Amino acid sequence: MRILTIVRQVLDAEESVRIRDGKVDLTSSKLVVDTMDEYGVEQALRIRDSGAAVEVIALAVGPERNQDALRTVLAMGADRAIHVNTELALDPIALSTVVAQVAQREKAELIFCGGQQADWDSHALGAATAERLNWPQVTWTNALEFHGHSLSGKHDTDAGVEMFSVALPAVITTQQGLNEPRYPTVPNIMRAKKKELRVEPLEQFGAMPKLRITGAEVQAKARLHKILDGKDAVAAAGELVRLLRNEARVIG
Amino acid sequence: MILLVVEYANGKVSKSTYEMVTCARQLGREGPVAALVLGSGVAPVANEIGLVVDQVLVADNPALEQYDPELWAAAVAQIATEGEADAVLISGSRAGREYSPRVAVKLDAALLEDVIRISDTNGTVSAERYTFLARVTEKVETTAPVIVATVKQGSYAAALPGASAAEQFDVDLSLPPQRVQVTGKSAEKTPRVSLAEADVIVAGGRGVGTAEGFTRLVEALADELGAAVGATRAIVDAGWRPYSEQVGQTGKTVQPKVYIAVGISGAVQHLSGMNKSKTIVAINKDPDAPIFKVADYGVIGDVAQVVPAMIASLRK
Ligand SMILES: Cc1cc2nc3c(=O)[nH]c(=O)nc-3n(C[C@H](O)[C@H](O)[C@H](O)COP(=O)(O)OP(=O)(O)OC[C@H]3O[C@@H](n4cnc5c(N)ncnc54)[C@H](O)[C@@H]3O)c2cc1C
Ligand SMILES: Nc1ncnc2c1ncn2[C@@H]1O[C@H](COP(=O)(O)O)[C@@H](O)[C@H]1O
Numbered sequence: 001m002r003i004l005t006i007v008r009q010v011l012d013a014e015e016s017v018r019i020r021d022g023k024v025d026l027t028s029s030k031l032v033v034d035t036m037d038e039y040g041v042e043q044a045l046r047i048r049d050s051g052a053a054v055e056v057i058a059l060a061v062g063p064e065r066n067q068d069a070l071r072t073v074l075a076m077g078a079d080r081a082i083h084v085n086t087e088l089a090l091d092p093i094a095l096s097t098v099v100a101q102v103a104q105r106e107k108a109e110l111i112f113c114g115g116q117q118a119d120w121d122s123h124a125l126g127a128a129t130a131e132r133l134n135w136p137q138v139t140w141t142n143a144l145e146f147h148g149h150s151l152s153g154k155h156d157t158d159a160g161v162e163m164f165s166v167a168l169p170a171v172i173t174t175q176q177g178l179n180e181p182r183y184p185t186v187p188n189i190m191r192a193k194k195k196e197l198r199v200e201p202l203e204q205f206g207a208m209p210k211l212r213i214t215g216a217e218v219q220a221k222a223r224l225h226k227i228l229d230g231k232d233a234v235a236a237a238g239e240l241v242r243l244l245r246n247e248a249r250v251i252g
Numbered sequence: 253m254i255l256l257v258v259e260y261a262n263g264k265v266s267k268s269t270y271e272m273v274t275c276a277r278q279l280g281r282e283g284p285v286a287a288l289v290l291g292s293g294v295a296p297v298a299n300e301i302g303l304v305v306d307q308v309l310v311a312d313n314p315a316l317e318q319y320d321p322e323l324w325a326a327a328v329a330q331i332a333t334e335g336e337a338d339a340v341l342i343s344g345s346r347a348g349r350e351y352s353p354r355v356a357v358k359l360d361a362a363l364l365e366d367v368i369r370i371s372d373t374n375g376t377v378s379a380e381r382y383t384f385l386a387r388v389t390e391k392v393e394t395t396a397p398v399i400v401a402t403v404k405q406g407s408y409a410a411a412l413p414g415a416s417a418a419e420q421f422d423v424d425l426s427l428p429p430q431r432v433q434v435t436g437k438s439a440e441k442t443p444r445v446s447l448a449e450a451d452v453i454v455a456g457g458r459g460v461g462t463a464e465g466f467t468r469l470v471e472a473l474a475d476e477l478g479a480a481v482g483a484t485r486a487i488v489d490a491g492w493r494p495y496s497e498q499v500g501q502t503g504k505t506v507q508p509k510v511y512i513a514v515g516i517s518g519a520v521q522h523l524s525g526m527n528k529s530k531t532i533v534a535i536n537k538d539p540d541a542p543i544f545k546v547a548d549y550g551v552i553g554d555v556a557q558v559v560p561a562m563i564a565s566l567r568k
Contacts, residue, residue, distance in 0.1 A: 013520040017387050024388060036502075093356055093363050116501065121383045122365055127321065128353035136431035137321060139350040152435070158346045160496065163436035176485065176502040177495070210362035214378070215391035223532065223548050230535075230553015237561030240533070243549055248531050250510035251452065251477055251566075 001053065001168075003044040004108040005078065006099060006125065007060045008034040009069035010118040022215045024119075033069045034119075038076075038181035039174035040112025045077045046179065047146045055079045057106055061098050063087050067197060074192035075184030081195070082106075086202035091211040092120065096128035098205045103133060109169040110151075115140050126173035135169045142177035253283045255337040256305070257290065257328055259345060260297045267449070268343040268403070270410035273304045275403050277411070280372040281339050288331050288423075290324060292317040298420055303413035308420040309335070313427075319347055320430050325354035327425050332359055334423075337398070339372075344402040352402050362396035368407040385501055385524035405448065406507045445480040447497070451509045455482030455499055455526070459515015459536060459555050463492035469559040470514050476566050482506065484522055500525035515555045518543025535559065 011017065012030040019025060033041075041058065048054040058073040060066040061084040070081040084098055103111055113126035123139065130137035142161075144153035152165040156175055184192070226243065230236040244251045254276045259266045269287075276285045284306035289298045291312065298310045309331055316323060324347070332340050332355070340355060342348040344366045356363035362377070364370060368389075370379040376395050381404070383390045447453065454477065456470035466487065474481045483493040485500060499506055501521040511529035516522060518534070518541055526532070527546055534547040535558050544550050551558050 011384065013385060017384050019388070024384060024390075091363070092365075093353065096353070096357070118385060118501075119383065121381070121386065123349040124353035124356075124363055124365055126353075127350050128357050128363075131325070131354040131357040137350070137354075138432055139321075140346065156346065156495075160437060160439040162434055163438075164432050165435055166432045210394050210396045211364070212393045213390055214393045216383070217389050218387060219389045220387075220546070221527070223546055225544070225547065225550075227534075227539075227544055227547065227550040227552060230537075230551040230558050233551075233553055233557035234561045234564075236551045236553060237558050238565045240549060240551055240558075241562055241565040244510065244531075244533065248510065248548065250531050 001110070002055045002057060002106055002108045003047065003110045003112065004057050004059055004099070004103050004106060005037070005040045005044050005073070005112040006114065007037050007041070007058050007066070007069050007073050008114060008117055008119070009060065009062065009066045010034045013118065017218055019216050019218055023213065024216050031065065031068070033072050034114050034117060035181070036114030036116055036118065036174050039176070039178045040114060040172070041073050041076055041078060042179045042181040043144055043174070044112055045182070050146065052146065052148070057082065057108065059084070059099065059102055061086065061090065061095055061202070067199075070197055071192055072184060074195045074197070075189040076182055077188065079195070081197045083197060083199045084202055084205065085199050088202065089209065089213060090207055091209045092117075092122045092124035093128050094207045094209040095125055096132055097207045098202070099125065099129045100132035101205050103129070111171045113171060113173045115173045115175045123173070126171045130171035133169070133171075135171055136166050137171040137173070138164055138166060139173040140175040141172050142175045144172065144178060253335045253337045254279060254281055254285045254339045254341065255288055255328070255332050255335060256285065256341040257288050257343070257348075258297060258301050259343040259348065260291075260294075263296045265297055265300045266343070267410055268345065268405045269301065270304065271405065271408040272341045272343060272403050273411035274408040275370065276339075276341055278408075279339060279370060283338075286335060286337070288328065290316050290327050299417070302417040302420060304411045305418050308418050309423050310420055311423050311425050313425060315427055318434065320432065321347070321351040321354060322431060323427050325351045325358065326428050328355045329358035330425055331423060339398070340400045342400065342402045344404040348402050352400055356400040359398050359400065361398035361400045362394040364392065364394070364399060364401040366404045367401050368404050370401055385520055386505070386527060387520070387524070445478065447480045447482060447499070447504050447506050450480035450506070452477050452479035452512075453482050453506055453508045453510070454479045454512045454514060455484070455516060456487065456514045457484040457516030458486045460487070461556070465556070466492055469555055473512070473514070473559055473563055476563050482526075484516055513543050514559060516543055517541050518546065
């Protein structure tokens with residue numbers, strides 16, 4: 001069986017966001033594999049490690065630099081990788097046409113996708129891909145068991161946690177708690193260099209974005225920064241309560 | 253027609269739905285605002301929403317007893333197609349964000365997720381949304397004839413009910429089979445005040461020391477203020493608090509009048525869930541903790557001393 005895991009290369013959360021000409025500028029920023037996608041890669045590897053006859057294929061769509069992210073995931077243990085090369089900013093709906101076609105061509109039966117993208121803060125890719133394939137989906141999954149032809153597990157909903165079971169094929173989006181992603185070891189990083197990383201042009205997939213990004217701004221709300229010294233805890237606490245009551249007027 | 257999907261809980265229309273009505277009225281696309289009510293035994297919901305919209309479409313169907321993303325997507329797409337809707341508005345809840353992409357694909361529409369503002373000028377729709385873990389406000393545009401948008405909760409004022417009730421129409425649906433079996437549920441125990449609707453939130457992090465410290469400091473301060481309780485992932489992972497209290501990228505997004513962070517460092521993933529709070533207060537012993545960069549008020553000090561002193565001061 002083949003498992004397709006989506007890999008997105010995003011700005012390291014520790015890095016500042018820089019804006020240039022009304023766009024987020026990622027050149028010279030530290031980029032990493034989206035943690036939410038790492039959960040998916042890890043889960044796929046665990047299914048393979050459990051002894052199932054599984055091939056784990058990582059897929060990234062984006063500029064050339066995404067190959068670094070794919071090498072990282074190959075070093076974690078993925079069997080091979082596909083890079084669909086494009087400078088075009090694809091919205092998640094457009095992206096899902098690419099993912100669905102690759103899944104069909106590779107005869108994948110299970111797709112892992114991050115629950116939320118750390119760059120577009122989007123939740124849409126997994127569900128949109130499932131719709132294109134006419135597969136079911138489970139989002140925000142935080143526990144998963146593989147039973148050969150079906151999956152069971154837990155996922156987050158508006159009302160709390162839900163237990164589910166679903167037959168394959170299916171799309172699963174990830175959430176914290178699913179697992180602790182492994183780190184690539186040095187020997188595995190060396191081994192990963194020899195693994196297949198196929199590069200394909202975007203054109204053959206006919207993906208046309210319907211959305212255009214026309215501006216980006218870091219709007220850090222202006223904050224008052226009235227910070228008190230708490231060496232005298234009683235005095236500082238009294239002053240803080242007074243400020244919240246009489247100046248900010250946010251408490252009674 | 254602008255179609256909006258009614259979100260409700262326990263037979264009552266949710267606040268997010270009234271916010272979507274305002275969004276629909278301000279969108280700038282022509283035609284009536286129609287509300288779609290999906291579920292079983294939903295007459296009270298249909299009657300309630302009828303006071304704020306132009307039409308109510310009711311799919312009262314035992315098969316819709318339980319929310320399911322595929323059923324909801326099929327129903328919404330069918331009604332949008334039959335009604336020739338050129339805009340479909342869906343709540344930015346977890347459910348809304350998981351079935352809206354399927355609706356967009358079915359309708360070959362543009363999907364605008366989690367919009368905080370959206371308007372149409374001569375067929376070009378522009379919207380704003382938060383990206384990069386809510387650090388950036390991005391503007392997006394589309395000229396797609398049909399749009400599907402999820403509306404971020406808290407971004408619009410709630411529409412006020414009028415005096416007259418809109419006409420109701422029953423709709424028949426052809427629904428797909430349910431493919432994901434729900435085998436159990438563990439509802440979040442309802443907190444004193446729900447995080448989403450609280451005006452005041454007191455949240456705790458690793459700085460409270462222990463689970464018992466959380467109760468003694470954070471819960472006690474919250475009780476004093478009638479506030480909801482929040483937590484960081486660090487202490488949820490440690491098992492001190494339930495996941496339902498987690499604020500941040502992988503937890504809840506909140507926007508209270510005041511957010512009081514107790515022993516929280518202010519990691520980007522935490523900030524992304526609370527940085528739109530009107531007033532932010534931080535108590536942390538480390539003057540360099542990143543939380544102070546987003547704080548309006550703060551005390552550099554030991555939470556074990558400052559918080560009890562705050563409670564004492566509040567009681568005066
Ligand atoms: C994909 C991903 C998603 C994530 N999602 C979330 C999320 O949704 N929510 C979230 O919160 N985190 C999330 N995180 C984790 C986040 O990066 C931080 O690790 C976490 O927020 C830290 O929690 P904390 O502030 O409680 O702990 P710490 O960072 O350890 O901070 C504790 C703070 O307490 C202070 N302190 C200690 N003792 C005292 C004392 N006696 N008095 C006063 N102050 C004291 C310290 O100075 C320190 O600043 C996520 C991480 C990843 C990778
Ligand atoms: N996620 C965030 N939410 C709100 N403010 C932030 C966030 N990250 C950084 N900031 C603040 O934005 C300003 C610029 O920070 P930097 O990202 O370091 O350039 C500082 O005041 C930061 O504390």
